[in-house]
Amino acid sequence: MPWAQALIASKSSENPDPKEGRVLSYVDALNEALALALGLDPNVIVLGQGVNDPKGMFGVTTDLHKKYGTERVFDTPLSEEGMFGVCTGAAMNGIRPVYLHNRPDFLLLAFNQIVSHASKIHYIDNGKTCVPLVAWAAIGRGWGSGAQHSQAIQGLLMGVPGLKIIMPSTPYDAKGLMLAAIADNNPVLIFEHRWCMRNKGVVPEGIYKVPIGEGVYRRKGKDLTIVGTSHSIELAIQSIDDLADNKITADVIDLRTIKPLDEKIILESIQKTGKILVVDTGWEMGGVCAEIGCLVAEKGFSYLKSPVRRMGLPDVPSPAGFTLEQFYYPNKDNFYQIIQEMVTEN
Amino acid sequence: MPWAQALIASKSSENPDPKEGRVLSYVDALNEALALALGLDPNVIVLGQGVNDPKGMFGVTTDLHKKYGTERVFDTPLSEEGMFGVCTGAAMNGIRPVYLHNRPDFLLLAFNQIVSHASKIHYIDNGKTCVPLVAWAAIGRGWGSGAQHSQAIQGLLMGVPGLKIIMPSTPYDAKGLMLAAIADNNPVLIFEHRWCMRNKGVVPEGIYKVPIGEGVYRRKGKDLTIVGTSHSIELAIQSIDDLADNKITADVIDLRTIKPLDEKIILESIQKTGKILVVDTGWEMGGVCAEIGCLVAEKGFSYLKSPVRRMGLPDVPSPAGFTLEQFYYPNKDNFYQIIQEMVTEN
Amino acid sequence: MVKVTNPKKNQSPKISKEILLGFYYDMLRIRRIEEAIESRYHEDEMKSPIHLVMGHEAISVGSCSSLNKDDLIYCGHRTHGHYLAKGGSLEGMLSELYCRANGCSGSRGGSMHLLDKSVGMGGSSAIVAGAIPIATGAALSFQLKSEDRVVLVYLGDAAVEEGACWEAINFAALKKLPIIFFCENNFYSVCSPLEMRQPPNVQIYRKAEGFGLPTVQIDGTNVLDVFECTQEAVARARKGKGPTFVEALTYRWRGHGGAGDDSASGYRDPEEVKHWEQFCPINGLYDYLITMNLYSKKDKDFAEKKIKEEIEKAFEHAISSSNPQEMDLYTHVYSQ
């Protein structure tokens, strides 16, 4: 398959998140990644509710069907479980489907196919079949998205063997990880965040790949380690930058992938700082924060100077109303407070 | 509704897990709980694939339909998502469904109804509607259950607001928690373990309730704390008893409920022992072990003398073959080893 | 372009004048409320994803008119018309859109979760087809408690693509539950036309037939047709004869969500919208009432005035109501 060569050619991983070059919007970066994949490999298909309509899945798929045809870029019936199974069966037979959803909430309909089928077939088939499929969804927030349109469900899936889960925060990563996901021979879930999708950033042209399973330092510091992904890490960066005058600095690690998890970078940083704040866009309980917090208490215990802290969502459904949303989601003030607490702790 | 009186009458919680009295099998204890509930409250119904057939859901529902009629105890089409929604709608309108499944794996089909509907409706409806339903399933293990018939999915659901999750280990708890679940006005999931279902134990007659959200000490000791539920805690008890000659003792806490989680008892014990081993029948990663491990690192950090340890399943699907199963599931030797390590650690 | 069924305006049903005038008033009221919401939506004070129902009014009014107050309706994301037709409070609805504490769902639901249990608006789901099994469960509860009540659940043409829809329909048919599955086929799912989602030769109501339900396809722009077929279906349900599946052909005049028509974006032909606007449920009935000498221009002006006043009062009430407090976020996660 053409991916090997194309990706070997790319130099990206040597140069994570370049500061100079062409600036692209997050959405355009994703659109470009899909276009490159469609152009490179005739077995790549892009499907999902509305991928070929004028809205083009928030612009991520806009006009792809015009260039690559409606056989390869097509709208689907509203049948999330069935269509996920269809993607799995196609992937088992040489196709590389990219199945897009407006919201992760809709993937809950497909858990039987995701958890009991797509992620397990390679194992059950004793390695004879692989399932190179990508399922993409954009986590919603605000404007009344509410309990059924703003769920960040990555925490529900982190424990599922055979899956890979990607949560980018920058346009550069969004493109490079989408290409890496399509090139990967396993089922990969990509959870974007609608608010990250507003970002612009430097995005090299052509094919490059961001390695799945490797986090990056967004900031280097001494007082504590903040680790997470997606919009949560974005907010963390802004907050720690605001605190620079208070002489507070932190290692801020953008994991970019939550499964496989980059244990090395987390433990490396905690060894230095001795303090960790784990952030996530999902519920704190039983989710990504919990896994990382436990990991540190297990493998980084001797480094820890103070309690592990987590900042995600409370054990409450997302409310629809604007005012309630303001109380529901962590904001910069919450960050300032928890970081101050952690720094003074001993 | 008749539950209040009936349950106030019961003295159970004063006397957790009695040592003397009538001995019943685990399955008969569940059957009795359902019979009592059906007898007490005309709004209770029992449904699921095969509940009124000769197999009677492993015997849990045997002959209930004969006494209480096939209107209230009935077989269902094989439509897990739809039937879960049916139970939710019935519960919203005064019925108390108990929906039984052979395996938790089948509940993956209903995640849209469980996660986005049943558990959130009370919140979305601003408290106007409640959803008093019980979904029951028996975790499979062995004899080739394999990747699709032995998944312990409690870890996937622990983060979902609005849910309660029960995992009993003794016949006494199985009956008392089933009654408590049916009496509860929220959606409650009960995950039994097929191997616990072989147990016999003392089970009082009549209605009593085991409080949801309260763990119990199965053993008291000094060297470490072992916490978990269901078959895992059973294995932990056997292992620690075997180590008595080696002068190793432990607090062994059977949580019985994983959501809501009994933080108090965990922290109380860890304060004394300073060491914790978290066990679960599910995958270690991102599951129940992770949540409890993180909780301790967060709220019990100052008590901790050594790293948090977890013992669950590796990040691998369940194999079907007998030999592979022996390597897959933790056994007493694994327990001996990890406990020895923890005791010598400092 | 979608083939339109022609509303037979010349039918003379055995429907009393009062009822006919009620149809007209209720449809007009829904239309004016939607227009008022639409006209203020750009102010960004109604921070909720609205799905306007212009073009669907005959369905809400014709079907809810066949139900008793204690019968229940359930629906999907396009709630406004059904909520209002079943008797939901306008003030509660607008407060909900304005995210006020006194909204009909306490500002937890928003536009997609308008709720008024007191009048039998049982609930809705923002997940397509999510409410169909739930409504079926409500019907099961009525049967189990032998209550003389029925359930009507509204679903879109995309909802029948979700497997759970057929799971619920099979169960309802199996148990002969007192429920009406009412499909509002407006030929689109967001911007996806029906022919991209279901085979051309297939008719939605015929699918339900195969599952063993009495089924009928009607003109959803004709309130008289909607009323009559719902009456039949409800009667069947009350007699214990089981569920009915209704497919009503209609059209969404506005974009899928938000204010205004979006056909300019190109997913549908603006001509198609014009074409359907000729089959306005409200004007259609108006012409009928006029030809039957049951109504006059004066009556209409009076109705318009009354509705206008009600709407203005309700907006003032909503706008002047107060927002929820932080503590409100944490209530009702669990029931006691």
Add this chain to the structure above:
Amino acid sequence: MVKVTNPKKNQSPKISKEILLGFYYDMLRIRRIEEAIESRYHEDEMKSPIHLVMGHEAISVGSCSSLNKDDLIYCGHRTHGHYLAKGGSLEGMLSELYCRANGCSGSRGGSMHLLDKSVGMGGSSAIVAGAIPIATGAALSFQLKSEDRVVLVYLGDAAVEEGACWEAINFAALKKLPIIFFCENNFYSVCSPLEMRQPPNVQIYRKAEGFGLPTVQIDGTNVLDVFECTQEAVARARKGKGPTFVEALTYRWRGHGGAGDDSASGYRDPEEVKHWEQFCPINGLYDYLITMNLYSKKDKDFAEKKIKEEIEKAFEHAISSSNPQEMDLYTHVYSQ
């Protein structure tokens, strides 16, 4: 008691003698293999949940005979007959049942996941209906790559109660995919009779009709009927004319799982089993071959002997094969 269709044994199809004798041999072989497994199951060495296919043999053989080697089949938990009819290795199958490292799924799958990609046994799911969308995706891949291959997916009468089945069927009809949905209606799901799960007036094949597929209901105990209707369906698929839904009426002679008949437990009438045993697919064809003078008792004895030897060799091979190692547990969680 379930109404039986009467196999028309007097039909004279344009099927060559070789093919007819092949049908007989293949069905007999499957029967004897199942009997051998059943007779040794009590030894508890095959630690796998078996679902025996006695009574279903005509379906596996008649349908797989219409497929090319590179056509794919998928199925559910009741895999034995389909795997063998498509040409799956008997040694690989028995090694899998004995949980050996050289089992056809490396001892990861067991009885419910017999697999032989080399002969087009594409896969199975232990989750009812789980394989239906997956098989549909395989058909999509053939269409996208314009390969001249078709997919046939076996499903039970309970599988049509799962919504995903109808989601897949709608998509297959929409895209005119080269796939045959082959329903083995044996009137039971474990111990639950059809009438407790689907309304009495409903016929499974009629449901598929409503979804826009050519459908047919046939006698699943008659290998000739199965062969002919599959031939037609496969031809249609190869011509790009899209999917077909076949409902074959048959009966499971043994319990849902494990060895022996369990009707004594009371969920079905032992008389019903006896009744269906008169319609043995294998004896039925035997009588037909005898009356047509195409076969003799001697031929049969020869076949029995050959099959017996093959089975004994295969059991010896499986029993003498070695178990997996601990390291095998961790391989193939991810693909490189």
